[in-house]
Amino acid sequence: MFGGGGGGLDPSKMQQMMKQMGIDIDELDAEEVIIRTADEELVFTDPDVQRMDAKGQETYNIVGTPETRERSGETPELESDDDESGIPDEDVELVAQRAGVSEDDARDALDATDGDLVAAIERLE
Template sequence: MIPGMNPRKMKQMMKQLGMDIKPIEDVQEIVITTPKGRYVFDQAEVAIMKMQGTVTWQITGEPRFEEAEAVIPDEDVELVAGQAHVTPEAAKAALVETKGDIAEAILRLSS
């Protein structure tokens, strides 16, 4: 809301503009998933705003970021194990540590 403005007048103006805002009650968790990880809102306020045929969801809160686990293909494990002359388990551990970077994993295991 606009500071100093009467809330009732504000609602009336919004209605005249064709705006409708409705809060969603008792939101427990919101998760936004991206290729790099997940944004998790444990406590958030959510509102749905409809204006001129467009629906907008508004999330207010502080997210925490959880990095995505690296998916390591078996071919990469075999390649690193062969190049660094180590066991597949050691190769996979190095790949997880380097977030799937094959060259970095080989370098770490070779030194």
């Protein structure tokens, strides 16, 4: 009824159509994906992950079978040198050294200047 064939569009035609609509798809070489909910973690080991960018909006597709783990009350530390305010520790150290103040004072100045290094140093001098 809809034309004979393999039940769908040719993958290369589909990709060409998506490009014309401004949609890019990239395969990511992910080793692990963790989805945390309030009660559990879904851990995908060696999943197939695709990132689709449609006019600046990114969507991720994860294919695999997750291992389900109950959540303990603790959240593991993410690999980051930033504090809760999002200001990198390196910036705090730099401002503290340049202005000759404590790291706490440097962090306060960076918070007050929305992370602007020059403005924070000027504020402290």
